[in-house]
Amino acid sequence: MEKNTIFGYFFSYECIIIIRAFGQEAMSKDPIITKLQSQVQRDNEEGFLLLYDRLFEKVQAYILRNKGDETEARDIFQESLLVLYKLAKQGRLTEVENTEAYLYTICRNRWLRYAQSRGRTVEITENHYNIPVDEVTITRIIDQERQRMLDRLLQSLGEVCYKILIYFYYEKKSMKEILDLLPFKTEQVIKNKKSNCLKKMRTLLEEYPQFKEMIQ
Amino acid sequence: MEEKDIERIDRFLRGEMDKAEAQAFEQALSDNPELQKKMKMQQELVSYIDLMGDQEVLANIRKAEDTYRSQNKRDIKKMPWLRPFLIAASLVLLLLTAWWLLRPSGDPDTLYANYYQAYELSFSSRDAGNTENLLAASTAYNSKDYSQALTGFQSLPAKMQTSKVKLAMGISYMELAEFEEAKSLFDQIISLQDPLFLDQALWYKGLSLLKQGELEQAKDIFERLKSKTDSIFSLDASRLWSRLQ
Numbered sequence: 358m359e360k361n362t363i364f365g366y367f368f369s370y371e372c373i374i375i376i377r378a379f380g381q382e383a384m385s386k387d388p389i390i391t392k393l394q395s396q397v398q399r400d401n402e403e404g405f406l407l408l409y410d411r412l413f414e415k416v417q418a419y420i421l422r423n424k425g426d427e428t429e430a431r432d433i434f435q436e437s438l439l440v441l442y443k444l445a446k447q448g449r450l451t452e453v454e455n456t457e458a459y460l461y462t463i464c465r466n467r468w469l470r471y472a473q474s475r476g477r478t479v480e481i482t483e484n485h486y487n488i489p490v491d492e493v494t495i496t497r498i499i500d501q502e503r504q505r506m507l508d509r510l511l512q513s514l515g516e517v518c519y520k521i522l523i524y525f526y527y528e529k530k531s532m533k534e535i536l537d538l539l540p541f542k543t544e545q546v547i548k549n550k551k552s553n554c555l556k557k558m559r560t561l562l563e564e565y566p567q568f569k570e571m572i573q
Numbered sequence: 574m575e576e577k578d579i580e581r582i583d584r585f586l587r588g589e590m591d592k593a594e595a596q597a598f599e600q601a602l603s604d605n606p607e608l609q610k611k612m613k614m615q616q617e618l619v620s621y622i623d624l625m626g627d628q629e630v631l632a633n634i635r636k637a638e639d640t641y642r643s644q645n646k647r648d649i650k651k652m653p654w655l656r657p658f659l660i661a662a663s664l665v666l667l668l669l670t671a672w673w674l675l676r677p678s679g680d681p682d683t684l685y686a687n688y689y690q691a692y693e694l695s696f697s698s699r700d701a702g703n704t705e706n707l708l709a710a711s712t713a714y715n716s717k718d719y720s721q722a723l724t725g726f727q728s729l730p731a732k733m734q735t736s737k738v739k740l741a742m743g744i745s746y747m748e749l750a751e752f753e754e755a756k757s758l759f760d761q762i763i764s765l766q767d768p769l770f771l772d773q774a775l776w777y778k779g780l781s782l783l784k785q786g787e788l789e790q791a792k793d794i795f796e797r798l799k800s801k802t803d804s805i806f807s808l809d810a811s812r813l814w815s816r817l818q
Contacts, residue, residue, distance in 0.1 A: 401630075401633055402633055402637045402640075403637075405634050406640055409637055409641035413641065415805060419802060419803060422802055423802070435634050438634050439630055439631060442630050442634075443630075454769070455769075458805060461803075461805050465803050507624065510625070522622045522625075523622065526619050526622040527622055527623060527625075529587060552576055555618060558618060558621065559614070562621065568621065
């Protein structure tokens with residue numbers, strides 16, 4: 358990797374973070390993972406940007422070499438970042454030693470599956486990366502029309518309900534962790550609120566059957 | 574749906590039940606069509622929540638992508654007058670690139686300086702066995718105090734001298750211009766064929782050879798890495814290999 362590129366800048370930036378983190382906490386985690394785990398959206402975005410800077414060019418080059426095009430490279434990279442994010446949020450990346458290599462492997466595996474499902478023969482080199490990567494289900498990137506429907510659903514649900522459901526079901530947080538993040542007094546209050554939110558969501562889905570198409 | 578059923582289903586779906594409880598729940602599920610229905614409804618709701626979460630994160634990812642693209646690319650559509658200049662600049666660049674590729678091989682020292690970058694290593698709790706020494710050595714490594722890092726890594730017991738530690742030691746030797754020592758460590762990793770660190774070891778061995786002027790051997794290594802099209806070093810190895818032709 359050439360030093361005088363943008364990669365060089367982020368490597369030095371990253372080094373500073375690592376040194377700082379070592380000072381604070383023994384056996385620190387990868388700072389990118391910490392950024393993805395943060396509850397602050399801006400931190401998440403910075404984590405994604407660092408990964409774009411470090412890896413997107415390489416992933417795109419790999420996909421172009423292996424019978425893909427630029428749009429496919431873009432989609433595969435986005436989906437792989439989503440997989441990495443979910444694993445990070447669910448605390449399943451604590452043993453990962455090299456986030457970059459891990460993400461590269463996710464991208465490569467997703468590309469192989471995608472290309473093979475479309476009957477494209479992709480050459481797998483004999484010494485390819487063999488890092489065991491975790492799996493997580495993600496939804497396909499959806500079109501604008503469906504995105505609008507989803508926004509309507511979110512609006513009707515309300516912010517607090519949305520957060521409770523996302524924290525509990527999407528990020529797999531415990532009630533105790535949710536209590537630290539939301540202004541509720543006890544876990545029981547959150548449990549009751551969650552139950553009401555689920556009921557509300559069920560009612561909304563019954564009122565708008567077109568939502569059902571989105572997950573099929 | 575009764576609250577206690579939702580709670581049970583959630584605990585089952587989140588994998589929070591112990592084995593006996595999970596088996597009992599599965600049994601109840603197969604015996605009770607009503608519970609099956611509730612389970613299906615709950616799974617459906619969770620799918621929607623997943624969909625909502627995924628779309629929000631994807632929107633955030635797209636924002637990061639937009640920032641990445643705007644940092645790396647000018648939007649020439651907004652400046653049509655710039656197009657002829659850009660075409661001319663591209664032609665000049667093409668000619669320069671051709672000259673660059675066709676000119677005699679690059680100077681090894683310059684190539685080394687352009688491509689060498691100490692590998693970033695973070696040691697997680699999984700590496701902890703001799704925590705204090707390993708932590709001290711990694712801190713020294715990340716602070717670029719490579720002599721101190723080497724002393725620390727060398728003090729670790731043999732069983733803790735993993736490929737990762739050897740890689741860090743090899744890079745520390747490179748930083749201290751002790752390339753023979755570095756190569757010997759990279760060779761040890763290469764002979765183990767450790768998939769996690771094989772490519773890194775090959776890359777740094779290639780760079781060590783380049784720095785020492787052993788260009789034919791360096792070329793062989795870069796060619797090997799270049800052919801590993803799924804390697805993270807493939808692109809850089811390919812560029813270096815071309816420069817050494």
